[in-house]
Each structure stands twice: as structure tokens, then as C-alpha cells.
Amino acid sequence: MSTQALLAELAAIAGERYVLRERSERLTYESDGNPLLVGAPLCTVLPAGREQAIAAVQACVRHGVAFIPRGAGTGLSGGATPTGGEVVIGMARCRRILAVDPVGCRAVVEPGVVNADLSRHVAPLGLYYAPDPSSQFACTIGGNVAENSGGAHCLKYGVTTNHVLGLEVVLADGRVVELGGAVWDASPGYDLTGLLVGSEGTMGLVSRATVRLLPQPQGIRTVLALFDDVAGASAAVSSVIAAGLLPAALEMMDRWAIRAVERGTYRVGFPEDLAASLLIEVDGPAAGLDEEAEAILTICRQSGVREVRTPSSPAERTLWWNNRKTAFGAMGKLAPSYYVQDGVIPRSRLTSVLAEVGRIADEFGLLVANVFHAGDGNLHPLLAYDDRHPGEAERVMAAGSEMLRACVAAGGTISGEHGIGLEKRDDMRALFSDADLAMMQAAHDALDPRDLATPGKVLPLPGRCVEVRRAAWDPRATLGEGAVADRSP
Ligand SMILES: Cc1cc2nc3c(=O)[nH]c(=O)nc-3n(C[C@H](O)[C@H](O)[C@H](O)COP(=O)(O)OP(=O)(O)OC[C@H]3O[C@@H](n4cnc5c(N)ncnc54)[C@H](O)[C@@H]3O)c2cc1C
Known part of the structure; x- marks a missing residue:
């Protein structure tokens, strides 16, 4: 044909x-x-x-x-x-919300529904869809399912897989199957819904999803903590968790990320010399929330915080969140282009791995800013570069790959939420044995033996060669001498 x-x-x-x-x-x-x-x-x-x-x-x-x-x-x-x-x-035109069940707390949606639109749609019922990637005003439920996406509030509520009840999938041989169901954790047999979530389009196209909705929390308390060193902020992260507190969100930005957002659209007035910030939120039943927030403030003080702030109005809280959620885009204020990495480490290794990330950036002559889900240990180094110079792409990707290896060496992994795709398929070898990869390949081939669904993604191909070239764009020339070496915590 x-x-x-x-x-x-x-x-x-x-x-x-x-x-x-x-x-x-x-x-x-x-x-x-x-x-x-x-x-x-x-x-x-x-x-x-x-x-x-x-x-x-x-x-x-x-x-x-x-x-x-x-x-x-x-x-x-x-x-x-x-x-x-x-x-x-x-799938952008497949965006119907097909059903909402306010009693069973679930919705049935087409995959092109935008993440934030679902929460907006069910808000009058006192419900929301919990996974909240920073891209939630654009990204779709289908993309979230395929990537098993996380978000700022996933520390407490879990990532996408914890919110998907059932899927309709068109397999790579054209058959349409229904996986899971309308009830949480009640589908007997193999967990094929779990297999499809995070499969990145390589096992078929999700044509419909049934997702959980949660009741909106009764109360929310937000704290912004400003630190003079990364070590203090990291210590506060560990102490909050060690104290048995489970914030809904625990987000960190370092010096260069703070400088970027303060040049962006949503400025919160961070001091120019700040080394790290933590945005911490607790939510749930109103009773006890003030005590939780107070305990967090105490921990921040014990960790050497310079200043703590609480929002004076809902609008100020929204501003803080917009500031955080637009941090990637604000990198455009520092450099012509940026490349974001996504690795995971044990929370206890935050300080040492961030130092290693900085060392690698120095070695490659790159400026790095860090903005990340600290509570999950999910790092996002943002590497600034200039894509107009030949060779820059290979250089930042090679540096990113080395940062991933540092995460693995620290007991972590190569993706927290952005998936493997084309970008990291060869990095899979840093994490998985041949036997592990063979099992994944077998699972893939059982559903897509002709490799028709999103081919060439996730599973590594034999051999790889990346040529690493010297820096063509020097961040020092644009942002000052400190741009590369100024990482002191
Ligand atoms: C500024 C910014 C911030 C971000 N923040 C976060 C964050 O906080 N957390 C996070 O997890 N991610 C984040 N991301 C990454 C990204 O937004 C997520 O991976 C998101 O889930 C992708 O959704 P999408 O609709 O854009 O999917 P696409 O980019 O269009 O596709 C992603 C993958 O899903 C597959 N896919 C899409 N639709 C379907 C379908 N219907 N059936 C089967 N496969 C499908 C595609 O083939 C592809 O492999 C961010 C991205 C940006 C640009």
C-alpha cells in the first residue's frame, strides 16, 4: 500500500x-x-x-x-x-471531558484535555485533579499518563500512576482494549494499566482515561524560606521529613534560578545575593495546619534560615507559585537557550550531588541553575547555552549525561518525571542490567512486535558516540566571571 x-x-x-x-x-x-x-x-x-x-x-x-x-x-x-x-x-482536538462522577470522585476524559482545565472544570464540585506538572496550563492528560508525570504537589499525593484508574488503549496492531476500571486498585490479573502508564507512547495510543479526583483541601499554609547557603536549605528539607511532616510541596531554587526568576514576569522580591529558597506548603483538614506550619518555620530557623515569609493574601501565594512554575522559562533572561536535566537522588545526598552538578558544569564551561522538587530528591539542573553556536548541543547533552551518572552513583536514578524518550535511551544502560533491559524489551515486543508505536524511544540501541566540543559561548562574557565558578553554597 x-x-x-x-x-x-x-x-x-x-x-x-x-x-x-x-x-x-x-x-x-x-x-x-x-x-x-x-x-x-x-x-x-x-x-x-x-x-x-x-x-x-x-x-x-x-x-x-x-x-x-x-x-x-x-x-x-x-x-x-x-x-x-x-x-x-x-491529540489537541481530543479534549472532551466525557463524564464526571462527583460521588465516586472520578472523571473520564479524552487524552487531549489540558491538565489544568480538568481541575478548573471540577472546581465548582469541590474537587481537583492532583498531579500538577509545572507545565499544567499546556500539557495534556494523555502526555501525563504516557510520561507518568509528577509535579510540585506530588510529594504528598503521588504521581500520575496513583491517579489513573483505567485506560482505553489502541494497541499497535489496531485492537482497542480497556485496562483497569472505574474503581481504585480493584482490577484482578496483571496490572496492565500500570504497565501502560509511563510507557511513553511505545505500547499504543491512550484514547480515553478514567482518573481519580480528590476533594479540595480544607486549608493550606505556605512558607517561603530564604537561605544563605544550599547546605542550610538541604538540611531543612531532610529535617522536615525526619520530623514526620509530609508537606504537599517542598520546592528548592538555587542562586542562579533565583536570579532568573527575579528577572522574569513573576517577581517575589528575592534578594540578589540569596543562595537558595524553599517553597513549602502543607494542606489538609484545617485543624492542626497552623501547628504543622509552625513546626516547619522552627526547623527552617534551626537550619540557619536568613528570613521566612508567609503570604499576606491568596494572591501573594499565587504569585509565589507562578514564580516557581515559570522558572524554566525565566532561564531565557540569563542565556539564549537552556537544557533541562531530570535526575533523582536520595534526599540525604542533596548537598553533595548539587556540588558535583556544579563541578561538572564548571568542567564543561557551562552555567547551571537548579530548580527542583527537593522533597522528592528530583533534581532539575538547567544548563544555559547558546544554540546558535555549532557543537553546543552535544556539549550540554554530554554534561547532562554526566550529571545523570552522578545521580546514579549517589544511589538515584536517571529520570524523576520527564521520561526517557530519545534523549536518555542510551543512559538506561547506566541504570539497568542487560537482563533488566531484556525483560523490558520482551514486554514491549509482546504488545508491539513490529515497533510501530513511537519507535526508537525508551529502550537503548547498541553503540553510541557523542563528540564533546569546547565551549563556543562563554557565560562569563554575558553574566560575569561568577557565572561558571560562583556556585559556593
Ligand atoms: C516548562 C515545563 C515544565 C515542566 N514541568 C514538569 C513537571 O513539573 N513535572 C513533569 O512530570 N513534567 C514536566 N514537564 C514535562 C512535560 O510537560 C510532561 O512530560 C507532560 O506530561 C507532557 O505532556 P504533553 O501533553 O505535552 O505530551 P507530549 O510532549 O506531546 O508527549 C509526551 C510523550 O507522551 C506520549 N503521548 C502523548 N499523548 C499520548 C497518548 N494519548 N497516548 C499515548 N502516548 C501519548 C508521546 O508519544 C510522548 O512520548 C515540564 C515541561 C515544561 C516545558
């Missing part, structure tokens, strides 16, 4: 104007939020609703052409990036 025949079938399914073939139309679909990885699709099809999405997968399967489901393209590991010639199935 010919490519032309497939394109004609896709046009019959979604409509001619929703099959994008021209380079100018499909440019957006050549990469996700990781601009270092780019590839050309055969075309992009934009189905309206799950029925059309299912038909689009089935057409690809009949023609033996690979397909890539795509949500909002905010992924950071190249998951939705084509490797050459796939049909990208953009």
Missing part, C-alpha cells in the same frame, strides 16, 4: 485540512520541548475525538507505518519527536 493511499485515508478520517503535509505546517511537530532533538514526520494528523484517533492508528497499522501520539509537545525527552517518517497523531 502506498504513502498516498495512507494520506488519503487519514484525510477521510480527520478531514483534508487536518492532515498536515507541508514542511511549514508540520514544523511544530518536528520536536517537543527539547529543541536539541529534531526529526521529520511523514505528516501530522489532528483527529477530532477519540473515535477518529482510533481510526487514525488503525489506518497506520494497516499500512505498516509507524505512528507517534502527541499531546501538547511539552515533553522534555524527545518522546513525541519523530525519528523519520512516522505519522504524528496530535
Whole structure:
């Protein structure tokens, strides 16, 4: 069967104007939020609703052409990036909220529903959808399911997998299956819902999801703690957890991240010389919340905090959160481009691994800012660079890879929430044995033996060669001498 025949079938399914073939139309679909990885699709099809999405997968399967489901393209590991010639199935028009059950606390949604829109939709019922990636105003539930996404408030409430009850999936042979159900943890047999969550589109396209909704907490207390050294902030993180407190969120920014957000849109008035900040939130039944907040303030003081603040109004709390959640984008105020890494370490190793991250950045001549989910030990080093210089991409990726190895050496892992995608598939060898990887491959091949669903992602390919070049853009020239060496905690 010919490519032309497939394109004609896709046009019959979604409509001619929703099959994008021209380079100018499909440019957006050549990469996700990781601009270092780019590839050309055969075309992009934009189905309206799950029925059309299912038909689009089935057409690809009949023609033996690979397909890539795509949500909002905010992924950071190249998951939705084509490797050459796939049909990208953009889910942005599959955005119906199909049912809300306020008594059973669940919703049934199409995968293109934007994360924050779901919480907004159910807010009048006193409910919300808990996983809250910082990209939640753009990213989709389908992308969240595929990446098993986390977020600032996942320390207490768990990541996406803890909130998915059931999935409808179009497999890579075109069959449509229902996994899980409408009730939490009550599906007998193998946990295939668990297998699909986090499979990054490599086992089929999620065409419908049933998710848990939670009652909005009765009360919230927020604390902003300002530190003169990273060690003090890290000690406070460990002490909060050791004291048996479980904040909903425990977020850290270091010196350069603070400098970036203070040049961005949402400024909270951090002092220019600050070394670290912690944004801590507790929530739940109103009784006891003030005591929890007080205990956290005491721990911060015992850890040498310079200043603690509590918000004077809900608007101020929102400003603090907007400041934190736009930290990645604010990096544009420091450098022409940035590359974000995503590793996990035991919380007790925060100080030493952050120092190692800084050492690696120095070695590669890069400026690094850290903004991360400290409570989960989920690091996000942001490497500043200039993508207009040839060789920069390889340099930052090589530095990022070395940072991941430092996380693994500290007893951690290579991704907390951004997934493996194309970016880290070769780093999988740093973490898993051949036997581990063979089992993952077998699970994949059982569902997609022809490798039609998002091919070339997650599982490593044999051999890899990254050429590391010298810095072409020197952050010192733009941001001053301290940009590389000034990491002192
Ligand atoms: C500024 C910024 C902040 C971020 N903060 C966070 C954060 O706090 N926590 C976090 O976890 N992530 C974060 N991310 C990463 C990203 O937003 C998440 O991975 C998100 O879940 C991706 O959703 P998406 O809809 O954009 O998916 P895409 O990027 O479009 O796709 C991601 C992967 O999901 C697959 N996929 C998409 N839809 C489907 C479907 N229907 N069926 C099967 N597979 C599918 C794709 O094939 C791809 O492999 C952030 C990204 C940015 C840019």
C-alpha cells in the first residue's frame, strides 16, 4: 500500500485540512520541548475525538507505518519527536471531558484535555485533579499518563500512576482494549494499566482515561524560606521529613534560578545575593495546619534560615507559585537557550550531588541553575547555552549525561518525571542490567512486535558516540566571571 493511499485515508478520517503535509505546517511537530532533538514526520494528523484517533492508528497499522501520539509537545525527552517518517497523531482536538462522577470522585476524559482545565472544570464540585506538572496550563492528560508525570504537589499525593484508574488503549496492531476500571486498585490479573502508564507512547495510543479526583483541601499554609547557603536549605528539607511532616510541596531554587526568576514576569522580591529558597506548603483538614506550619518555620530557623515569609493574601501565594512554575522559562533572561536535566537522588545526598552538578558544569564551561522538587530528591539542573553556536548541543547533552551518572552513583536514578524518550535511551544502560533491559524489551515486543508505536524511544540501541566540543559561548562574557565558578553554597 502506498504513502498516498495512507494520506488519503487519514484525510477521510480527520478531514483534508487536518492532515498536515507541508514542511511549514508540520514544523511544530518536528520536536517537543527539547529543541536539541529534531526529526521529520511523514505528516501530522489532528483527529477530532477519540473515535477518529482510533481510526487514525488503525489506518497506520494497516499500512505498516509507524505512528507517534502527541499531546501538547511539552515533553522534555524527545518522546513525541519523530525519528523519520512516522505519522504524528496530535491529540489537541481530543479534549472532551466525557463524564464526571462527583460521588465516586472520578472523571473520564479524552487524552487531549489540558491538565489544568480538568481541575478548573471540577472546581465548582469541590474537587481537583492532583498531579500538577509545572507545565499544567499546556500539557495534556494523555502526555501525563504516557510520561507518568509528577509535579510540585506530588510529594504528598503521588504521581500520575496513583491517579489513573483505567485506560482505553489502541494497541499497535489496531485492537482497542480497556485496562483497569472505574474503581481504585480493584482490577484482578496483571496490572496492565500500570504497565501502560509511563510507557511513553511505545505500547499504543491512550484514547480515553478514567482518573481519580480528590476533594479540595480544607486549608493550606505556605512558607517561603530564604537561605544563605544550599547546605542550610538541604538540611531543612531532610529535617522536615525526619520530623514526620509530609508537606504537599517542598520546592528548592538555587542562586542562579533565583536570579532568573527575579528577572522574569513573576517577581517575589528575592534578594540578589540569596543562595537558595524553599517553597513549602502543607494542606489538609484545617485543624492542626497552623501547628504543622509552625513546626516547619522552627526547623527552617534551626537550619540557619536568613528570613521566612508567609503570604499576606491568596494572591501573594499565587504569585509565589507562578514564580516557581515559570522558572524554566525565566532561564531565557540569563542565556539564549537552556537544557533541562531530570535526575533523582536520595534526599540525604542533596548537598553533595548539587556540588558535583556544579563541578561538572564548571568542567564543561557551562552555567547551571537548579530548580527542583527537593522533597522528592528530583533534581532539575538547567544548563544555559547558546544554540546558535555549532557543537553546543552535544556539549550540554554530554554534561547532562554526566550529571545523570552522578545521580546514579549517589544511589538515584536517571529520570524523576520527564521520561526517557530519545534523549536518555542510551543512559538506561547506566541504570539497568542487560537482563533488566531484556525483560523490558520482551514486554514491549509482546504488545508491539513490529515497533510501530513511537519507535526508537525508551529502550537503548547498541553503540553510541557523542563528540564533546569546547565551549563556543562563554557565560562569563554575558553574566560575569561568577557565572561558571560562583556556585559556593
Ligand atoms: C516548562 C515545563 C515544565 C515542566 N514541568 C514538569 C513537571 O513539573 N513535572 C513533569 O512530570 N513534567 C514536566 N514537564 C514535562 C512535560 O510537560 C510532561 O512530560 C507532560 O506530561 C507532557 O505532556 P504533553 O501533553 O505535552 O505530551 P507530549 O510532549 O506531546 O508527549 C509526551 C510523550 O507522551 C506520549 N503521548 C502523548 N499523548 C499520548 C497518548 N494519548 N497516548 C499515548 N502516548 C501519548 C508521546 O508519544 C510522548 O512520548 C515540564 C515541561 C515544561 C516545558
